[in-house]
Amino acid sequence: MGYNKALYIYNGNAGKEAMEEKLAQTLPILSQAIKQLIIIQTESIEDARTTCIDYASHIDLLIILGGDGTIHNCINAIAPLNERPVIAILPGGTSNDITRMLQIPQNLYQAASAIIDGKVVPIDVGKADDRYFLNFWGIGLVAETSQNIDNDQKKNLGVLSYFMSTLKTVGQAKSFSYELKTSSDRYQGEAVMVIVLNGKYLGTREIPITSISPSDGRLDVLIVKNSSLASFRELLSMNNPETEINDLQEIKYTQTNRLHIHTNETKDVDTDGEIISGTPSTIEILPSHLRMIKATSN
Numbered sequence: 526m527g528y529n530k531a532l533y534i535y536n537g538n539a540g541k542e543a544m545e546e547k548l549a550q551t552l553p554i555l556s557q558a559i560k561q562l563i564i565i566q567t568e569s570i571e572d573a574r575t576t577c578i579d580y581a582s583h584i585d586l587l588i589i590l591g592g593d594g595t596i597h598n599c600i601n602a603i604a605p606l607n608e609r610p611v612i613a614i615l616p617g618g619t620s621n622d623i624t625r626m627l628q629i630p631q632n633l634y635q636a637a638s639a640i641i642d643g644k645v646v647p648i649d650v651g652k653a654d655d656r657y658f659l660n661f662w663g664i665g666l667v668a669e670t671s672q673n674i675d676n677d678q679k680k681n682l683g684v685l686s687y688f689m690s691t692l693k694t695v696g697q698a699k700s701f702s703y704e705l706k707t708s709s710d711r712y713q714g715e716a717v718m719v720i721v722l723n724g725k726y727l728g729t730r731e732i733p734i735t736s737i738s739p740s741d742g743r744l745d746v747l748i749v750k751n752s753s754l755a756s757f758r759e760l761l762s763m764n765n766p767e768t769e770i771n772d773l774q775e776i777k778y779t780q781t782n783r784l785h786i787h788t789n790e791t792k793d794v795d796t797d798g799e800i801i802s803g804t805p806s807t808i809e810i811l812p813s814h815l816r817m818i819k820a821t822s823n
Contacts, residue, residue: 592618647813
């Protein structure tokens with residue numbers, strides 16, 4: 526697949542030597558299929574945002590090298606625009622859940638090749654109030670896990686830091702009262718986590734719900750009542766197509782294209798790993814809002 530003009534954007538605050546190695550693994554491959562490849566190192570979130578906006582209508586392809594946080598900020602720059610280029614993601618962070626959603630390999634050399642050989646597919650985008658997300662919106666356990674991650678552990682231990690934070694958070698999980706309304710249903714009660722999904726990976730792990738798809742025009746809503754072993758058993762059972770959703774006792778699951786949620790106390794909201802806002806929140810799906818490159822099966 527060839528492109529006339531592309532922008533390759535990466536976070537300049539990442540380690541210099543590591544970034545030089547990442548560029549060396551990807552640029553020679555990408556440049557073979559792109560006539561004009563513009564490379565820009567950004568210095569801040571605002572710099573990345575304005576760069577995406579400035580170039581969006583002048584390029585065929587936007588290539589983002591970064592973690593889920595970098596991608597989230599770039600998506601929030603592109604999603605509101607009328608002219609949106611095709612977007613390709615290179616894994617440059619710790620979890621890289623969005624690249625996993627697109628079946629992009631985690632090896633950078635292979636990822637660059639997958640982008641060149643991949644196909645452009647329509648991808649839904651979630652919108653929560655004035656923020657956009659590709660992967661998930663969540664409160665409770667998922668947001669608290671993000672907040673409990675030790676930055677030094679994240680730097681030194683990578684993915685393991687997420688598991689360590691999860692173990693710590695599960696032991697401290699406290700329930701909260703919520704009310705959630707969709708166009709057809711109303712849910713209320715106590716929960717330790719409410720998560721609204723467009724993608725199906727969290728902290729590198731695939732969520733065992735077969736119906737989740739980023740291209741079906743629907744949001745998948747998961748309400749976890751408590752952090753007991755029974756809850757996680759029920760979650761795992763959802764990978765079985767014979768599981769009856771209505772029989773689940775510890776988990777509630779539904780699909781919708783729009784919902785509103787409020788809680789008895791303001792809860793921090795985690796969107797794609799970034800904690801920026803809080804409840805209450807109105808969430809909707811924007812079907813096929815972006816065109817992104819997905820790896821093709823071998």
